[in-house]
Amino acid sequence: MTTVKIFKYEGKEATVSWSGRHCIHIGECGRAKGDLFIGGRKPWCDPDLADNNEIRDVVLRCPTGALSVDFADGSGAETADERNNVHVSYNGPLFVRGDLSIEGAAANVPGLRYRAALCRCGKSTNKPFCDNSHEEAGFRDYGAVGETGSSPADEHDKLEIKAIKNGPLMFNGDFTIQSSSGRESWNGNRAAICRCGESANKPFCDGSQNKAGFEAA
Numbered sequence: 017m018t019t020v021k022i023f024k025y026e027g028k029e030a031t032v033s034w035s036g037r038h039c040i041h042i043g044e045c046g047r048a049k050g051d052l053f054i055g056g057r058k059p060w061c062d063p064d065l066a067d068n069n070e071i072r073d074v075v076l077r078c079p080t081g082a083l084s085v086d087f088a089d090g091s092g093a094e095t096a097d098e099r100n101n102v103h104v105s106y107n108g109p110l111f112v113r114g115d116l117s118i119e120g121a122a123a124n125v126p127g128l129r130y131r132a133a134l135c136r137c138g139k140s141t142n143k144p145f146c147d148n149s150h151e152e153a154g155f156r157d158y159g160a161v162g163e164t165g166s167s168p169a170d171e172h173d174k175l176e177i178k179a180i181k182n183g184p185l186m187f188n189g190d191f192t193i194q195s196s197s198g199r200e201s202w203n204g205n206r207a208a209i210c211r212c213g214e215s216a217n218k219p220f221c222d223g224s225q226n227k228a229g230f231e232a233a
Contacts, residue, residue: 018120018121018122019122019123019124020035020037020038020122020124020125021037022034022035022124023035025059025060025061025063026063027062027063027064028063028088029063029064029068029087029088030063030068030071030085030086030088031063031085031086031088032052032061032063032071032075032083032084032085033083033084033086033125033126034082035081035082035122035125035127036082037082037122037145038080038081038082038125038128038133038142038145039080039082039083040080040109040146040147040148041148042078042079042080044077044079045061045074045075045078045083048074048077050065050070050074051065051066052066052071052074053074063085068087071085072085072092075127076094076131078127079111079131079133080127080131080132080133080145080146081125081126081127081128081129081130081131081132081133082125083127084125084126084127094126094127094129094130095130096114096115096116096129096130097113097114097115097130099114099190099191100112100113100114100115100116100173100189100190100191100192101113101114101191101192101194102187102191102194102209102219103194103196104136104157104159104194104195104196104218104219105159105196106158106159106196107150107156107157107158107159108150108155109133109134109135109136109137109146109150110133110134110136110209110219111131111132111133112131112132112175112177113131114130114175114191115129115130115173115174115175115189116128116129116131116132116174116175116177117129117174117175118134118144118177119144119176119178119179120144120179120233132145133145133146134146134177134185134211135147135149135150135211136150136155136157136209136210136211136213136219137149137150137153137155137213138211138212138213138214138228138232139152139153139155139213143179143211143232144177144179144185144211150213153213155213157213158196159195159196159197160195160196160197161193161194161195161199161201161202162217163201163202163217163220164201164202164203165193165203165204165207167203167204173189173190173205174189175187175188175189175190175191176188176189179211179232179233180208181233182225182231182232183208183221183225184208184209184210184211184212184221184225185209185210185211186206186207186208187207187208187209188205188206190203190204191203191204191205193207193219207220209221210222210224210225211225211232212225212228212230212232214227214228214230
């Protein structure tokens with residue numbers, strides 16, 4: 017099973033873990049009030065400068081799953097949001113939150129079970145995850161969602177995400193798609209989501225990867 021390099025910041029009551037491979041520097045941690053994360057300081061993260069509630073709050077703001085925390089007393093383990101949600105960002109990735117099972121996710125990055133940023137420009141070197149390649153590539157999609165889907169079942173399912181070779185991401189399990197404006201746009205339990213960046217019906221796949229010659233595992 018895949019593993020990646022993890023940086024650990026140990027405190028008396030909590031240990032914060034960070035995966036640089038999955039971080040795209042959104043800044044929810046560094047811009048949070050308080051002294052838990054301070055850019056340029058060594059160490060950058062000091063869990064002894066915040067209480068457990070603050071640490072948990074800031075870590076769970078991370079939209080990529082790069083941050084996670086373990087508390088010495090075993091409390092505060094992260095749990096999934098009540099609903100699986102896919103946010104289509106403006107000119108950027110898909111921000112996914114919920115009870116996630118992402119094929120190929122690193123086993124030692126527990127945040128990816130609940131939070132992830134997935135590439136939709138087709139250029140990431142860390143597929144299916146975003147690595148900010150959309151910025152250099154000049155990817156443009158403002159995150160509008162035209163389709164409405166169908167109402168999902170009442171039960172809360174795990175959201176399984178698998179990459180089709182040289183094709184879309186297949187999402188299976190009840191979830192909501194939210195447009196970049198924040199509108200709840202689509203509800204359903206199965207969808208093929210574009211990851212080549214070429215679909216005319218983003219965020220959904222329309223087969224454009226074939227004409228574009230998109231290649232990815």
